[in-house]
Amino acid sequence: MTSYGMVIDLERCIGCQACSTACMEENNVSLDHIWNRVLTEGGDNIDTPAGKYPEDGGDGTGTMSMEYLPMACQHCDNAPCVKVCPVNATYTREDGIVEIDYDVCIGCRYCIAACPYNARAFNYDKPVHVPAEGTGNVPERPQGVVEKCTFCTHRVEEELDPACVIACPADARIFGDLDDPNSTVSKYVDKYETEQLLEELEADPKTYYVRGQMSPGRQRPTTELEGTRRKKTSIPEGGEQ
Amino acid sequence: MSDETPQRTIRGVGTMGKAWLAILAILFVVGFGAWVYQLMEGLIVTGMNNVFAWALYIMLFVFFVGLSAGGLIISSVPKFFHSDRYDSIAALGVLVSFACIVVAGLLVVPDIGRPERLYEFFTSPDFRSPMVWDFGIVIVYGAFTAGYLWLLTRRDLAAMGSRLAFGVKDTEAGRERDRRISFWFAAAAIPLAVALHSITGWIFALQIGRGDWFSPLVAPMFIMKALVSGLGLVIVTAILADRYTTFELPREQVPELGKVLGVFVAVHIVYLVGAERLPGAWAENFGFWDITTGFLVGETVYFWLWTVVGGVLPLALLVIPSIRKRVWAVFAASVFAIAGILFEGVNLIFVGYTDLYIDAAPGVTTGRGYVAMGSDIWATVGAYTPTVVELLISIGLIALGALIVTLGLWYLPVQSGEVLAPPASDTPDSDATVANGGADSDAD
Numbered sequence: 014m015t016s017y018g019m020v021i022d023l024e025r026c027i028g029c030q031a032c033s034t035a036c037m038e039e040n041n042v043s044l045d046h047i048w049n050r051v052l053t054e055g056g057d058n059i060d061t062p063a064g065k066y067p068e069d070g071g072d073g074t075g076t077m078s079m080e081y082l083p084m085a086c087q088h089c090d091n092a093p094c095v096k097v098c099p100v101n102a103t104y105t106r107e108d109g110i111v112e113i114d115y116d117v118c119i120g121c122r123y124c125i126a127a128c129p130y131n132a133r134a135f136n137y138d139k140p141v142h143v144p145a146e147g148t149g150n151v152p153e154r155p156q157g158v159v160e161k162c163t164f165c166t167h168r169v170e171e172e173l174d175p176a177c178v179i180a181c182p183a184d185a186r187i188f189g190d191l192d193d194p195n196s197t198v199s200k201y202v203d204k205y206e207t208e209q210l211l212e213e214l215e216a217d218p219k220t221y222y223v224r225g226q227m228s229p230g231r232q233r234p235t236t237e238l239e240g241t242r243r244k245k246t247s248i249p250e251g252g253e254q
Numbered sequence: 255m256s257d258e259t260p261q262r263t264i265r266g267v268g269t270m271g272k273a274w275l276a277i278l279a280i281l282f283v284v285g286f287g288a289w290v291y292q293l294m295e296g297l298i299v300t301g302m303n304n305v306f307a308w309a310l311y312i313m314l315f316v317f318f319v320g321l322s323a324g325g326l327i328i329s330s331v332p333k334f335f336h337s338d339r340y341d342s343i344a345a346l347g348v349l350v351s352f353a354c355i356v357v358a359g360l361l362v363v364p365d366i367g368r369p370e371r372l373y374e375f376f377t378s379p380d381f382r383s384p385m386v387w388d389f390g391i392v393i394v395y396g397a398f399t400a401g402y403l404w405l406l407t408r409r410d411l412a413a414m415g416s417r418l419a420f421g422v423k424d425t426e427a428g429r430e431r432d433r434r435i436s437f438w439f440a441a442a443a444i445p446l447a448v449a450l451h452s453i454t455g456w457i458f459a460l461q462i463g464r465g466d467w468f469s470p471l472v473a474p475m476f477i478m479k480a481l482v483s484g485l486g487l488v489i490v491t492a493i494l495a496d497r498y499t500t501f502e503l504p505r506e507q508v509p510e511l512g513k514v515l516g517v518f519v520a521v522h523i524v525y526l527v528g529a530e531r532l533p534g535a536w537a538e539n540f541g542f543w544d545i546t547t548g549f550l551v552g553e554t555v556y557f558w559l560w561t562v563v564g565g566v567l568p569l570a571l572l573v574i575p576s577i578r579k580r581v582w583a584v585f586a587a588s589v590f591a592i593a594g595i596l597f598e599g600v601n602l603i604f605v606g607y608t609d610l611y612i613d614a615a616p617g618v619t620t621g622r623g624y625v626a627m628g629s630d631i632w633a634t635v636g637a638y639t640p641t642v643v644e645l646l647i648s649i650g651l652i653a654l655g656a657l658i659v660t661l662g663l664w665y666l667p668v669q670s671g672e673v674l675a676p677p678a679s680d681t682p683d684s685d686a687t688v689a690n691g692g693a694d695s696d697a698d
Contacts, residue, residue, distance in 0.1 A: 044631075045619065045621050046621055046631075052614035053614055053615045058616070084612065093461065096383065099385040100379065101380045118367075119366055122308060125304065125307040126464055127464075129462060131305065131618040133304070134304050134619060135621050137621050137622045138622055157296055157367030210612065214462045
């Protein structure tokens with residue numbers, strides 16, 4: 014069995030929002046939403062620290078701290094959103110990815126209530142794109158349905174890494190098969206101190222965050238999915254150049 | 255509505271009655287128009303967003319599911335114990351229950367983003383979803399109350415020569431048989447009502463994602479909420495019907511109903527709310543008075559509205575026998591109790607949607623409000639104000655409920671059918687009926 018998951022190394026993340034931007038462009042996300050957010054754990058605003066400046070130069074009283082927390086769908090094993098969807102529009106694929114069938118979703122938003130990560134977005138309005146015809150390689154979602162991060166299933170099916178993984182200049186994102194003990198994600202989860210967000214809620218996310226000690230990150234310079242053959246281009250079949 | 259048989263429908267629909275009906279019809283039509291507008295524009299015309307994703311429609315859905323309990327309970331529990339107590343309001347109660355469950359079911363429709371796909375509840379249901387359970391039970395409960403209402407009134411309908419009797423004949427043997435059948439209906443009504451309110455509670459209580467929703471106490475709380483608000487609504491409706499129509503509510507039943515309502519309010523607000531709050535207050539605080547304060551003092555304005563308006567005020571009016579004898583006191587207590595339960599439902603939604611588990615800056619995208627570069631589409635706490643469209647749709651559906659009750663009063667023999675076969679306790683005459691706390695009763 015395959016169980017795709019992601020390791021995000023918070024020690025490597027530099028808060029540049031490249032993953033967020035790449036996601037919006039690749040997935041044709043309406044400008045009302047952001048599937049993949051990079052949060053600032055610190056002050057009240059983005060890119061601001063919590064704490065105080067030192068009182069007197071280097072007297073050691075400064076408490077400033079700031080960390081980044083990239084947030085998107087955690088693709089839980091025990092996904093509350095899948096369990097609440099009354100019409101099976103949200104489901105877990107064979108490969109472990111939690112996906113929405115936009116032709117089935119009735120827009121009841123029970124999944125939004127169920128998700129403790131607030132990873133889901135509802136199209137209250139018609140999607141807004143610049144340029145108007147949209148971007149990327151995924152059709153836009155209609156008004157009245159819920160949407161979210163798909164781990165770029167359309168890319169994974171073409172044996173390519175998700176867009177956010179490719180875009181990360183700090184190699185902080187590693188994507189792969191958690192069921193394969195030889196995959197980089199499995200090895201990192203094994204070796205480094207990793208955390209699942211809101212672990213106590215027992216949704217069992219397939220997104221693991223490395224804290225404390227920096228991992229070597231994702232070191233491959235290419236775009237293909239780990240363990241698949243080298244690709245000539247990063248644009249999936251049928252995608253627009 | 256022939257004149258030769260004893261009248262069990264209300265008589266003399268006057269100008270005021272017609273005006274009332276016209277107002278309700280207009281409100282319903284306006285609400286329907288607002289829904290059509292919402293269908294064209296999408297849920298962007300509501301006040302909801304990605305953080306506060308369920309709002310007025312769901313608050314009122316929960317409220318009306320609760321309201322639907324009272325009539326069915328007040329008519330079925332005595333029947334189950336072979337008592338004819340409250341027979342005088344049995345049919346009216348079931349009529350109110352039916353109207354409320356219709357309103358509740360319809361309130362979900364405008365909350366749905368793509369209502370044209372609702373058939374998928376039948377074609378691809380996921381039986382893990384509490385919403386599927388609730389969808390099923392609301393439909394079963396609605397059909398059941400309609401069937402029960404017909405059972406309770408069909409012999410009288412036949413006696414009136416109404417086509418609504420659907421060929422049933424008014425015979426003494428038939429009435430005896432219906433009495434036996436209604437025992438089994440009553441026996442089924444109780445577990446059905448328990449299931450309806452528990453499942454509606456579990457829609458929320460099973461969710462780990464929304465703070466304090468996840469609590470085993472929610473289902474019992476929903477049952478008590480339903481008993482309080484449902485009985486309150488039956489009392490209010492019966493007193494109003496007695497006041498403004500020829501419907502007769504036996505005067506001596508008002509304090510009895512008030513006493514039952516008082517017990518429900520006490521169990522709900524004093525016991526269950528207390529039982530819900532004590533563990534948290536005890537664990538979080540150290541000193542005796544800190545624990546006591548944490549237990550008794552709520553944080554939100556809704557908490558106060560719900561415990562004071564819905565608990566303290568009705569109890570004060572219902573506890574003292576001499577006050578409880580007065581119709582206005584029972585009426586006011588019922589209104590307060592209903593209002594309290596409404597605030598509690600509002601509070602439930604706010605509890606779930608105000609705080610985020612992960613609220614680091616800049617938060618969550620709200621899914622609305624993008625106009626141009628630099629638009630603020632972010633939120634770190636949930637906030638919600640209903641829009642005019644939401645209010646119009648909701649009022650329209652509530653008006654539909656009132657229409658169902660009014661038309662039911664006009665066309666169904668909701669007045670106790672015992673007139674034809676008088677039991678020991680005959681329905682009292684109009685001078686013994688509720689006369690709005692002493693003033694003259696001017697039925698129009």
